[in-house]
Amino acid sequence: MESHVESMYARVALATAGGVRVVPTPDVKATTKNNADVIIEGLASRGIQHIFLVPGKLVYPLIKSIEHSTITGIVGAHETACGFMADGYARASRKFGVCLGISGPGTMNFLPAMAAAQADKIPVLYLAGGIATYHEAQGAFQDGSNSGLDELTIVKPLLSTAIEVKNNLTLPHELRRSLSCLNTQRKGRAYLSVPIDMQKTVAAGRNQPELLRIPACREAAVDQPALDMLLDNYLLRGLNVACLVGSRVNNPPDAELLLRVAEKYRLPVATTLSGKGAFPEDHELALGLYGFAGHTRAVETINGDSVDVLLVLGCDLSQRDSLNWDPKLHGTKTLVVIDEDFDKASSHYQPDVQIFSNLHGSLQGLLHIINDDDARLVCVNRLRDQWMKQVRMLPLEQQQSDLVARIAQGEANMYPGDVIKHLRRRTADDANVVVDSGAHRIFMAHHWQARGCGDYHTSSSLAPMGWAICAGIGIKLAAPQRDCLVVTGDGCMLMHGMEIQTAARYQVKMTFVVMNNSAHGAVHIDTLQNRGVSAAYTALPNHDWKAFANSLGVASACATTLEELDHALSAAAEHDGPFLIEVMVGNHVAPNHYYAESIRAYEQRIKGI
Structure with a gap:
């Protein structure tokens, strides 16, 4: 890696109409590396190419170091979303994901992403900038140290390691300790908080290249x-x-x-x-x-x-x-x-x-x-x-008994399974498909035919709504050579739909399909079977997601028929950036009966029936 001393120019990532562009700019940084430089160069030396962040004063030195590195900073709208993006990046890159935010409120916004990554065992580094050490115990704003919010105590249950660096001499050691668990074998997650004055401090040690040395580790033990x-x-x-x-x-x-x-x-x-x-x-x-x-x-x-x-x-x-x-x-x-x-x-x-x-x-x-x-x-x-x-005499899919009846009754909206099969026919075999949480997850799991090349991604354990919208961006940036299709729902869009503007800002070419059933569909299905709460709690207003996308600079279309979906998919393929397709679907019962039967059987077992 070329050092700042040897180079007169640095690389800065700019979001332009043509996408993410890296341009040379005069290097005005001091020739001596500070701790922020050491951290970012340490990540770059491990092959990290993108960091997902929300800017703030407490991370200015780290952002400056990113500007002068080979890493591209991707600015998201919310720290939770940045954590989900890092999660997706780790899945597709087979490395680890990195997200950056300020301590205090930024770290607290990382919590849902930390929980999702822990549940699915995805390696992610959560990097935070803390208040200056000389502001501790003074009631400082956004104080996540143990004299303020004490965020380490809060995040530790969700992580493999959580560290707040206070000593300039130990920072290289703590960085290596944080990174040691971030691989596909250990599947760890690490939180590293560095006070802003520590970020600015000149790095300890005269032989600075030693700080970036990566030990050769053989961890693939076979019995x-x-x-x-x-x-x-x-x-x-x-x-x-x-x-x-x-x-x-x-x-x-x-x-x-x-x-x-x-x-x-x-x-x-x-x-x-x-x-x-x-x-x-x-x-x-x-x-x-x-x-x-x-x-x-x-x-x-x-x-x-x-x-x-x-x-x-x-x-x-x-x-x-x-x-x-x-x-x-x-x-x-x-x-x-x-x-x-x-x-x-x-x-x-x-x-x-x-x-x-x-x-x-x-x-x-x-x-x-x-x-x-x-x-x-x-x-x-x-x-x-x-x-x-x-x-092989057993079928894969089950017959959809309610579909024939609903069509006979004049069903206006499309059956989700028909939409999904149409998407499958129009999607490249090696495309990454990223699926959110909701009714569409149920129908995608049953009707989408995976091609068996690590092409299907979902947060299946914690299953937070809106995860796929963000994770899909990280997955596409980690695997740009493969198409990326995000399948989400209107309820998920209400949670993290704003992040489609991140895809637009960096001109990330991918397709978002919003299955609009005007409901929190997974629980609304229960109301259709008289098992859930009143439909007043599960129905949603019919928002215009096509107009929402346009307002954020994302090209879009709405499909009420398979023919309209065909036209929309063709437009998405020709478009250079992100494209959102709103698909109007109905609310149908789950496409199989096994899961419901297992719930009833389990309830009977615990009751001793």
Whole structure:
């Protein structure tokens, strides 16, 4: 990296009509690095290209350092949204995300994003600028130190590490300590607060390049004896083995390996909601989605008696993944779990075999541990192919009984599933699709066919509304070579719809689809089935989201028919920046019955019925 001493010019990111442009400007910074420089250069040395921030006086030195670095600063409207953007950036980049704000109110606005990242185990660095140390204990504004709000105590439960730097000599150590947990293996989250006077202080140490040195860490430990046991005891025996795949395999390199392993051993694969995108759902070995809004083939097969061994890969067997802790998931089958997470796979099931091993390395090991023409493998695969002929007789999607009736009654708005299938046909196979929380999440999970290249992203554990609008921006910036489609709802737009102006400001080419059903749809569905509260609490005013987008500089269109949706998608493809399509859809019951049935069964179990 070229130092400020050696360069007469710096790079400044400008938001222009043509997008984010980096231009050279005379370098007026002092030749000696301050602590802000050390922090930003440390992030740049780890491959970080974007930082998502809300500006403030307490982070001026850090912003100046960003201006003179190779990193582009993306200014968002709200710190929560910046945290969601960093979350998305981490998912798509396979690095970690970084967001920046002031201490006090800025840090408190990071909290929802911290909680979402913790729930989904996404590595993010939350960087904050604190009040000057000489203002502590004086009732200073926005004081997040332990003499003010004491924000470290508040954020610590959501993070792997939370640090406030007060000593110039320890800053390099604290920076390295914060960054040490930010990778796809440890999946940590870190908060680093640096008082503004500390940011301005000349960095300690005469040999400053040493501060940027990155240790060579080998953290991909593979349990080879366990893989040998898995091969001998299960994969090379005449057993029906199925896979259930979670979020930690839902990325392009691991998804590619998973496909090859499944084809090698003829293993049918189901994914959880957070793992949707890890396996192509049009493949002959695809069982589809298990759990929340799941597919018939996946639920009936995984919960059935024909499976002898269920191989769980990178999956937390949590509520949505297991259909409310359905005992049929374990049943009489052998439950084998392989994961690289340090936490337990589940507190509700006791695996028969639990293997702690790097997932990427384990998949590579299974792929190469035996030749394709091995007689034992050929024999068991012939048996599994016979089993798969029976499994494939089960459909993926269920018939939508209420759709025919509603059309007969003169339904004016489109069925969400028809819209989703149309979007799938018009969207590139390798596009990143980012899905928000609401009724559209249910219909997307059931009707959208993932292509199995780590192409489906959703915050599936905490599931905050509006997450996808922001995370989609981070995902597109991290993977600019792939198209990006954000599917959200009108309720989500009320929460974080303002962030489409961030996409417009930086001319980020992506498409936002707003499924407008004039309701908080997920709970409104309950009112349709007489299970929820009054519709007065779940219905929403029919806002004009096309006009809203135009007011923020985002090109837009509204579609009430599939033909109009076609025209809108063509316009979005030709447009250079972000494009919003408002789609008018109706409120329909959930597209499957398994989740509702599991809730009733769970309620009966806890009542002892």
